[in-house]
Every structure is written in structure tokens, then in C-alpha cells.
Amino acid sequence: MSVSVKAVLIDLAGVLHTGDDALPGAVQALERLRASGLPLRFLTNTTRTPSTVLFAKLGRMGFKLQPAEIQTAALAARTLVHQRGLRPLWLVHPDIATEMGHSDPNPDVVVLGDMGHFTTYEALNRAFRLLMQGVPLLAMARNRYFQDPDGLSLDMGAFVTGLEYSAGVRAEITGKPARAFFQAALAELGVAASETVLIGDDLSADIGGAQAAGIQGWLVRTGKYRPGDEQHPEIKPDAIFDDFAAAVHCLLEAKTTG
Template sequence: MIRAVLLDLAGVVYQGEVPLPGAVDAVAGLRQAGLRLRFLTNTTRMPRRALHSRLNDMGIRLVDEELFTPAQAARAWLAARKLSPYLLIHPALAEDFAGLSGSEGEAVVVGDAAHGFTYAALNEAFRKLLAGAEFLALARNRSFKDEDGELSLDAGAFVAALEYATQREAVLLGKPAPDFFKAALASTACEVKEAVMVGDDAEADIAGALLAGIRSALLVRTGKYRPGDERRADPPPSGVVEDLAAAARWILERRF
């Protein structure tokens, strides 16, 4: 039985500020069927408040507990360890870390800083890591489909550069980290074998979900999808569908 659906946002529900065709109705249909929805995004250029606002403007209403972001996970991680963040992130995301400070040391937090990925900023992060700061990656995606419709370099390359230079591995907080999927699912009171993930990233969304134990993971041919992505995922997707509307039909047909 399928009781919960985990949905990626950019490239699945919307592209830029526009919902993808059929996506709003698909979300509504899943809700009407009584499925528990959670929205999981690796987007680190927008604060949580703006994500809520964007979805609301599209006609998708969600409560706070339904949205899971890497910044949210990072804030909880830092607070639990009483660490102060050194933020190498997009300026718009800074509000998600406002008021956070700690007495037990520092942690370098890397997201998609866009034009903030200067040599000076990366070198400062490098030096802090050498001095013993903890190392957090909000995501390590290779690319994302930008608002101009083209693929753009994501945070993963910069995380990898710092890992190479420091000979350290970052703690990953977003997809495909198993704990990210499991935290979202835990809030639904559903088991991993009762859930389906829908995403456009064969590596972070699909393989990540399946390795976390999620029952099924559907790859949509929207967003960053490129022909052949399904053959590059390990494990491969449970199914490849045209869009979120098709994914919703797949889920509802196999719900019981």
C-alpha cells in the first residue's frame, strides 16, 4: 500500500515562478486520495518563507511540517551541537540561519552561493576547515535547471573542491542523504515501504530515495532530466514518466 508521497519541487512541481502543466491538479488529486504529502527540495537559493509563498501563489497550500529543506536540517544540526555557522550560501538564504550562534565552535555551511563563490570566500572556508571547523553541505547536486531554462552549475562542484583541498568529507544534509528522506517520512507516521518519491534528478532524488529504503521512486522527464538519465542512476528508477500528472496516475493506480 502507498500512503505517502515525497515530491521534489523545482523541475517537478514548478519551473521558475510557473507551475509545470498539470502539476497543481496532480498535487490536489494526491491530497484528495488521502495520501500524505511531503515536499523535499535541495533548493538553496530561496529561504523557506519564499518557497511557501511561491507555492501558495500557485494555488498549492501546505502546512509548515510538509516542507523539508537542507537549511532547516542544517539549522537543527547546528543548534543541537551549539555551533556557529560560517555561511557560504546565497544571500537570500541567510534569513533561514538568522539568530543562530553557538558556544562550542564553528561550522562551515556550503550551499549554492552563486556569485558568492569567489576565491576569497572559498579560501576563507578552506582555512576555517583546516582550523577544525565542522563541514556541512546543504546539497551536492551537480547541476540544476536555471530560471533561463538552461542547466547551471550547482553547489556540488564547490563542495567537492573544498573536500579535495582539505582532505575531509562534508556532512550532507539534503538529498541524497538517507536521513533527509527518513526525517520527512517520519513526520507522516508512514513506513519507508509505504512511500513513493517523485523527482527530476536521477542521482539525488531517485537513487537517493531508493537507497534510503523508499518503496518506489519515479523519474519525471521535466526539469533537469536529460535523455538517458535513467540509465545513469544506481539503483535505477522504479519508473520513468512524462511529468507529475503522469506520476500521480502511476501512484493512484498502484496505491493498494
């Protein structure tokens, strides 16, 4: 693996924290990484929590970062809708409804987020009927599951795939692993993909997505990591570490000796 990098992209849930608790050593590791002077961006497919609440939550755990350093799949979807002048039907968790904005009474796009316990047949069927009329589908992510404090939980990918199957459409993804999501972070940092490393726990969305965008993908054995990820037939992480602290240690050791 090559560790001569000029910027670091970091997943949040499963890498720095689980639920409301920081993972062991993660706060201190982030402090060491920031002290190195490397530019950072935090990339998350979390679509239930407003960015302001997420920032405050991370602060309570002890993580020191700036709001502008957090890039979310939900805000990427909102930006895309505004850029294209679309009239959205927002199917999102109530906690981010205000941040996304109002649904249009005559929508020309369905935008799906993780509604969690607020997912209903009625909401999905309304989306299905619009899709059958030719309205396109934007999905904030298609993750299969995520790590809750009490175990793995079903993520929104099942509902994205269900709508795709029933309506015979293909969703455009705004978060990871979409290439545009990673490219937006690179553009803000002003670095090339080849000069960047991503640290994540999701083999597909994090590692596979980063590598498809030309970015090194470092996998950590925390969060949604599952034993056997190393043997995946197609996605091969550039490096694998026990946790975020170990990945940071390797990165800074190489920076010091390089």
C-alpha cells in the first residue's frame, strides 16, 4: 500500500463512533491526525440526523471538527435537487424534514432517505406510482445495514432495491458509493484522488466507492465490518486495520518517515 497522501476522508458511524459513544481511542487518534496538518473531510450516508445535530453529537463525544468538514448524503441530495430545479417528493425521516424542505404537491422526482420506523406502505406505494408514471428516483444511499449499539440494523438499501424492482427503474445515488460524492470532497480539498485515502468500515460503500473514484480505501474492523470482508472476490481494501486509531498510527508513521 502507498501512504503518501495529502488528504484524508473519514467515515463517521462505525469508524469514529457507534450510536452516541466514541469508539475506543478514536477521539485521541483524530486529534493526532489533525495535528499533522492533513486536510480532512468526514463523509456519512446517515440520513436520519440533521447536519447541525450530527455536529453537536460528535462534539459531545469529544470530537473536534468544523461543520463545513461534514459531507452528508442528505445534503448532497438537497443540493442536486436545487441545482436541477426539481420539484421533489421527500420521503425522509421527520428529523431531517426541515433541513430538506417541503415536498412539492406536483413532484417531478422522488427523493428517498432512511425513514426508519416512519417507513410506511402508503409512502412507498405513493413513490411507486410516481415512478410508474416516469418520475425518476433519487436515493440518498443504498446501504444494506448499519451498526446500532445493540446490533446490526436494516438500512435503506432494501427499500431502494424494492422500488427499483417493482417500478423497473434504477435509482441515482447521491451519497456513497456515488463517484460524484467523493469528487465533491476532493474538489473542496483541492487534492487529486491519487493523493487521498479514505478510512471506512463499509466494504462496498466506503472502500469500493472510494477505489472506483481512484482513492485508496482503508478498511477498519469496527462498525459494520464483518469477518470475511477481506476475502471479497471483487473489492480488495488497500489496507486493513483493527480500528481507526491503528489506521491513523500507520498513516502518521509513514508521514514521519516519508
